[in-house]
Amino acid sequence: MSVSIVTGASRGIGLEITRSLLANNSAVVTISRSVSDELRGLQSLQLDIIQGDVADRDISKLAVDTAIAKHGKLDCVILNHGILSPVGRIADLALPHLRDSRGKILMVSSGAATGAYAAWGAYNASKAAMNTLAKTLAGEEKGVVSLAIRPGVVDTGMQEDIRRVGKTHMPPEMHSKFVELHSQGKLVKPQDTARVYANLAISSVNENLSNLSGQFLSWDGEELKDYR
Ligand SMILES: NC(=O)c1ccc[n+]([C@@H]2O[C@H](COP(=O)([O-])OP(=O)(O)OC[C@H]3O[C@@H](n4cnc5c(N)ncnc54)[C@H](OP(=O)(O)O)[C@@H]3O)[C@@H](O)[C@H]2O)c1
Numbered sequence: 001m002s003v004s005i006v007t008g009a010s011r012g013i014g015l016e017i018t019r020s021l022l023a024n025n026s027a028v029v030t031i032s033r034s035v036s037d038e039l040r041g042l043q044s045l046q047l048d049i050i051q052g053d054v055a056d057r058d059i060s061k062l063a064v065d066t067a068i069a070k071h072g073k074l075d076c077v078i079l080n081h082g083i084l085s086p087v088g089r090i091a092d093l094a095l096p097h098l099r100d101s102r103g104k105i106l107m108v109s110s111g112a113a114t115g116a117y118a119a120w121g122a123y124n125a126s127k128a129a130m131n132t133l134a135k136t137l138a139g140e141e142k143g144v145v146s147l148a149i150r151p152g153v154v155d156t157g158m159q160e161d162i163r164r165v166g167k168t169h170m171p172p173e174m175h176s177k178f179v180e181l182h183s184q185g186k187l188v189k190p191q192d193t194a195r196v197y198a199n200l201a202i203s204s205v206n207e208n209l210s211n212l213s214g215q216f217l218s219w220d221g222e223e224l225k226d227y228r
Contacts (some may be wrong), residue, residue: 001046003027003071005063005094007054010036012156015106016172016194017078017201022046024202026214027071029063031081031090054081057177060090068097069093075101076201076210079130080108087130098144105195107134109148109216119170131216140212145205145213152188152219153181191218192228208228 008014009030015038020158022179027046035051035206040126043049048066065073070194074097079087091105098105113127130148137146153159163182166175167182196219203209208226217223 001027001071002075003029003033003067003073004076004078004201005029005074005090006078007031007090008078008108009049010034010039011191012158013194013197014078014080014155015039015150016190017080017197018047018193019195020198024188024198026198026202027067028150029067031059031063036225048195054087056207057089057093058153060093061217064093064157064163066173074098074103076104076106078106078108078197078201080197082108082126088133091133095141095144097142102143104108104145104200104205105134105137106200107131107148108197109150111218113148113150113216118174135214136218137149143210146217147200147212149161149200149215149224150218151193151197153178153186154190154193155187156181157189159187188219189215196224196227200224203227 004026006014006018006028009018009104010032015033018028019042021040029048031050031052031054033053039049050059050063054060074094077090097153107130110127112124113131134148135144162178170221212223217227
């Protein structure tokens with residue numbers, strides 16, 4: 001049984017990654033600041049829900065300690081909640097255990113990392129830094145696979161927010177693009193992109209996966225076709 005930590009699991013992509021991992025008989029420790037009814041509804045012996053902010057070192061430590069105390073190992077950390085500085089903190093806490101399991105760190109990145117989207121300076125920069133962190137870790141930690149993966153434009157609360165309040169600060173044509181993707185039914189379903197992260201988390205590391213370490217990939221790219 002594989003053991004993963006998923007950050008930002010109360011809704012959206014993180015909730016679906018958690019659902020997919022549990023459906024594959026994996027154990028999961030989740031972190032989110034609130035606990036939604038959907039997440040609570042997944043409750044099982046294989047799920048530990050930790051309520052708190054990943055920015056709080058004690059919360060990240062509790063997640064790592066819970067995985068080790070209950071399951072004796074940690075195979076994967078999926079950094080989905082999306083803010084940079086706490087990302088580094090939980091990665092550091094988890095690394096000794098990921099070295100032992102020859103595990104993985106999967107970062108939920110974004111096209112914004114390379115897209116330099118207008119009005120999203122801090123978001124663009126934090127996702128670009130996330131990609132660099134994945135690359136750096138791959139160089140430093142040869143026994144741990146580190147990947148930054150963009151999930152596509154996904155039908156979650158984040159897109160709802162963009163449609164609702166994006167008009168006030170985004171260029172009109174950019175806002176319209178997101179509104180149209182939604183109205184034309186072209187947003188990626190959270191469960192489709194989540195499956196890729198979950199399948200990567202439960203897969204053992206083979207040579208192909210090892211060779212991808214450090215890269216910025218797209219959930220629907222050729223490199224990840226075996227995990228969709
Ligand atoms: N949706 C898209 O189109 C899209 C596109 C590209 C990249 N992404 C990336 O995908 C990831 C997930 O996004 P989403 O669309 O699923 O967004 P979402 O529906 O807004 O979910 C974000 C999740 O992160 C949690 N979270 C946020 N800050 C946290 C913190 N400091 N500590 C613990 N949990 C925290 C939230 O729960 P609480 O509020 O309960 O803490 C929630 O569960 C993000 O990294 C985002 O940048 C999304």
